[in-house]
Amino acid sequence: MARLRGRILVISLIALLFLPLAAQAEPSRVVQAEEILKKIEMGQPVEYDGVTIVGDLNISKLELPKVFVARSYGEKECFSLTEDAKLVVSPIEITGCLISGSLNLKGTVLQENFTCQNTKFEGPVYLIGTNFQQAAYLRDSQFSQTDFSNAKFNQYADFINVQFKQDAIFRSIQFNQEAHFEDAKFRDVFFDYSQFTKDVFFDNAQINGTLSLYRTKYDKLNIRWPSIHDLAYDDTAYYLLIENFKKLGFTDDASECYYSYRCKHREELFRQGKIDSWFFDLLAWATNGYGLRPVRPLGWSFLFILLGGAFFFVTKSISRSKGPEPSGRRLRAIRGKEQLQANEVSIWEAFLLSATYFTSGASAIISSVPEEFRPLGRSRYVVVILRLLGWVFFVLFLTSLGKIA
Secondary structure (H helix, E strand, O other): OHHHHHHHHHHHHHHHHHHHHHHHHOOOEEEEHHHHHHHHHOOOOEEEEOEEEEOOEEHHHOOOOEEEOOOOHHHHHHHOOOOEEEEEOOOEEEEOOEEOOOEEOOOEEEOOOEEEEOOEEEEEEEOOOOEEOOOEEOOOOEEEEEEOOOOEEOOOEEOOOOEEOOOEEOOOOEEOOOEEOOOOEEOOEEOOOOEEOOOEEOOOOEEEEEEEOOOOEEOOEEOOHHHEEEEOOOHHHHHHHHHHHHHHOOHHHHHHHHHHHHHHHHHHHHHOOOHHHHHHHHHHHHHHOOOOOOHHHHHHHHHHHHHHHHHHHHHOOEEEOOOOOOOHHHHHHHHOOOOOOOOOOOHHHHHHHHHHHHHHOOOOOOOOOOOOEEEOOOHHHHHHHHHHHHHHHHHHHHHHHHHHO
16 A cells, blocks of 8 residues: 555656646637737737647737828738838737737837747737837747738847748848847748848757748848758849958858859859859869869869770780889889780789879879880870860869968
8 A cells, every 4th residue: 555655746846847837838828819819909018938829919900090001002002001000009018929810010119128038929919110129138929921012120139049831921021229139030031121230140950941031131140051951043143141240250161152153153043044054054063063063173183184095905005015014022013923025014903004104194294104114106185185184273272272271
């Protein structure tokens, strides 16, 4: 009986330990969206923690006081935004909640802080033309579908550890203070026509889809190239990002960004039918990776040396000049155990000669051709080609090495 009581006590303690975690994992109370909308309409503070909000939070449809907001022609025509914006005076603080419906703040002005931290949005979120007068905190939240187009963040914008399951649209958004996206996870994210007045931080963020920075204005974008899976092709966007990496001292990131740009530029040349430019660009990619892949000239050099050696051996077009026979020890060292004719070279000698001819094209200091061997017939042209290729790939190797050093 005592043993049974002990087991029951242990199980009870374990249940008590896991009870707070279970309460934290799922919201404990259900709140109708109408309740929150009524508070906002009356100008009362909105504070909810750990609840499930059922229904759509369409704040843009409420009867609220209006304030003048200057709108551009595009905002009026494309997004149907008016200059009489609705003013939300309620401070909103929603943490650890589940919002099953949508959140619509289209065209509103939020006078106080807006907080939706550690909250999961199962429906779409619309912040089109929203003006955040104070700080916006959306840290640790999860979004299924989001449109932040033409919004304005006048104070601190916090998107730390936010997860976007669908496309995150930040088009034509103005961030007037620091914007933080540290540890955020994106699929496709669009910052087209947006402006970052202060620094923006993407430390440890991960963009698994495409990042678009078309006509995006920023002074300093704190992001690393490995965080970007794919950057949408645009000459200006690539150029600004490369310069941004250089300004931050991320030289490797700048090089990889430049390499990505050249690859996409090559595809664009082919698409436009500029075959001559595309061909030479393809050669630059294949031979040395636009000056950023020094291993490629070494690989090509090794391949041409093998081909040259195989040609010399198969065609037997290298002759040993007449002269004193080498000693037995030297003969074994050069030819191995094969029994060869007096003027015939072994396969290893053929490869050695090919490497010698190839490297002698770069400089006679590196290697000089032994006088006892003489090319015959077509092999004389192969020797010239090897020396020429040796000079070309030696220059390509040094150029690539200088760029990454």
